[in-house]
Amino acid sequence: MPTLRLLLDWSLYRLALLLAAPLIPLRLLWHGRRERGYWQHWNERLALGPAPVTGALWIHAVSVGEMRAAEPLIAALRDAHPDAPVLLTCMTPTGRATAESLYGDFAHIVYLPYDYAGSTRRFMRRLRPRVGILMETELWPNLIHAAARAGVPLVLANARLSERSAHGYARLPALTRACLQRIAVVAAQTDADAARLEKRGAASPQVAGNLKFDITPPEAQLERGAAWKAKWGPRPVLLAASTREGEEAPLLRAFADRAPSEVLLVLVPRHPQRFDAVAGLIEAVGLPYQRRSALDGAAMSVKTRVLLGDSLGELFAYYAACDVAFVGGSLMPLGGQNLIEAASVGRPVLVGPHTFNFEEATRLAIKAGAAVRVSDAADLLANALKLLNDASMRARMGEAGLAFAARHRGAAARVAGLIAPLLADAGAGRSRPGPRG
Incomplete structure (x- = not known):
C-alpha cells in the first residue's frame, strides 16, 4: 500500500508540474513588469549555460529572509573550510540581490532550476556540489531525487514546519516521507518543528536552534540609522517593518486619525515591487510623506508625517533609527516576519496575531518582555503611542530584547x-572551482 500511495503522489506531483509548465514563462513575464530581475537569467532556471563552479558547498535560500538567515552558517562553514568554493542558489530577484550584497565578493550565485526532472539532473551533473544545504524547509522532490542519484548529501538547515505547513505536506504524505528520508541531516529550529518533521518522515531530526539569532547587526547600518535619527530631530519614530499587502492601509488610517503630528511613521514594505502602490496608499489618506530614496543629501521636511522606506538592504538601519518597531506580515494571516532583528538592536517590538512562521521566537520574545502582541491596526497604534510616551518602558523592553537575542545564539x-x-x-577530491560566470 505505501508503494501504491507513493506512485499516486508522484503521479499527482508530475501532473501538477506538467500543467504548470506553460504558465512559467507567463509568470516570469508578468512579475517582470514590476521587477525586471524576473526577465533575466532564464537559462539558469532550466540549468542551462556554463557551470559557474563545481565541487562547491551549495546553499539554497529561496529569497531574502532565508538568504540573510544563512549568513552566520556560511561564515562558520567558510571558517572551517576556507578553500571550498561556495555556490548560492535562490528563486527570486530580491533573494539574488541580497546574495550579491552579502556574499558577492566570494560566492557563485545562480537561480535554482525549476523542479523538473531534466533540469535538476543537469544541475547535479554539471555542478557536482560536495554537499547541499537547503535553508528552512525547501522540499523539491525531483531535486532531492537527483541529489540522491548523484550522491550529493543534503541538509535541511534552520528547518521549520508550522502546523499549517504540516497539513499542506500531508496532502502528499508518501512523497513527503520519501523526500525527508533522503535528507541526510535535518537541523530543526525547535522541538515542535523536529516533532512535526519526524511525523512527516524525517529520520532523527536534530534541534539546533534558529540561525537568525546568530545574525549580528552590521555596525555600518547601526551608524547609518543613528545618523538618520539625528537628522530627523527629536521626533518619536514608529517603524512598521516588512509590511505586506493589506496591512498598510488600516495602519495609515489609524495613524492619520490618532497619532500626534510630531510622531513620524517609517513604513518599509517587505517587497520592493510594492513601493509605488504603498506610496499611493499614503497619498490616499492625505499624509505628507517623503521617500527614503529622495533623502540622500536632502533634509526631511518638518511637515513629513510618513517616510516610505523604498530601499533595499537597510532594515537594520531602520531599526536603529526608530523608537518602537512593528514587525509586519502579522496583522494579516501571513505568518509574520523575523522579529529577532529588531530585538537584537534593542528596540521594543510589536507583532500582530498571525506569527505562525515564527511561532517559537515570538512566544519566547513575548515571555522575555521584549515584544507585545496586538490584535489589529488600532491596537497596534494604541500600544505604539503608549510606548512612545514611556521612555522607561521602552528601555526595559529594549534591554529584554538584547538579552533575549543573546540568550539563543549558537545555532550556526x-x-x-x-x-x-x-x-x-565527500572528501577533498571533488573538482576545484571553475571560472566565475
Whole structure:
C-alpha cells in the first residue's frame, strides 16, 4: 500500500508540474513588469549555460529572509573550510540581490532550476556540489531525487514546519516521507518543528536552534540609522517593518486619525515591487510623506508625517533609527516576519496575531518582555503611542530584547558541526572551482 500511495503522489506531483509548465514563462513575464530581475537569467532556471563552479558547498535560500538567515552558517562553514568554493542558489530577484550584497565578493550565485526532472539532473551533473544545504524547509522532490542519484548529501538547515505547513505536506504524505528520508541531516529550529518533521518522515531530526539569532547587526547600518535619527530631530519614530499587502492601509488610517503630528511613521514594505502602490496608499489618506530614496543629501521636511522606506538592504538601519518597531506580515494571516532583528538592536517590538512562521521566537520574545502582541491596526497604534510616551518602558523592553537575542545564539556552530561529517565523507577530491560566470 505505501508503494501504491507513493506512485499516486508522484503521479499527482508530475501532473501538477506538467500543467504548470506553460504558465512559467507567463509568470516570469508578468512579475517582470514590476521587477525586471524576473526577465533575466532564464537559462539558469532550466540549468542551462556554463557551470559557474563545481565541487562547491551549495546553499539554497529561496529569497531574502532565508538568504540573510544563512549568513552566520556560511561564515562558520567558510571558517572551517576556507578553500571550498561556495555556490548560492535562490528563486527570486530580491533573494539574488541580497546574495550579491552579502556574499558577492566570494560566492557563485545562480537561480535554482525549476523542479523538473531534466533540469535538476543537469544541475547535479554539471555542478557536482560536495554537499547541499537547503535553508528552512525547501522540499523539491525531483531535486532531492537527483541529489540522491548523484550522491550529493543534503541538509535541511534552520528547518521549520508550522502546523499549517504540516497539513499542506500531508496532502502528499508518501512523497513527503520519501523526500525527508533522503535528507541526510535535518537541523530543526525547535522541538515542535523536529516533532512535526519526524511525523512527516524525517529520520532523527536534530534541534539546533534558529540561525537568525546568530545574525549580528552590521555596525555600518547601526551608524547609518543613528545618523538618520539625528537628522530627523527629536521626533518619536514608529517603524512598521516588512509590511505586506493589506496591512498598510488600516495602519495609515489609524495613524492619520490618532497619532500626534510630531510622531513620524517609517513604513518599509517587505517587497520592493510594492513601493509605488504603498506610496499611493499614503497619498490616499492625505499624509505628507517623503521617500527614503529622495533623502540622500536632502533634509526631511518638518511637515513629513510618513517616510516610505523604498530601499533595499537597510532594515537594520531602520531599526536603529526608530523608537518602537512593528514587525509586519502579522496583522494579516501571513505568518509574520523575523522579529529577532529588531530585538537584537534593542528596540521594543510589536507583532500582530498571525506569527505562525515564527511561532517559537515570538512566544519566547513575548515571555522575555521584549515584544507585545496586538490584535489589529488600532491596537497596534494604541500600544505604539503608549510606548512612545514611556521612555522607561521602552528601555526595559529594549534591554529584554538584547538579552533575549543573546540568550539563543549558537545555532550556526551547531549546524556547521552536523554538516562537518558529510563534508569529510565527500572528501577533498571533488573538482576545484571553475571560472566565475
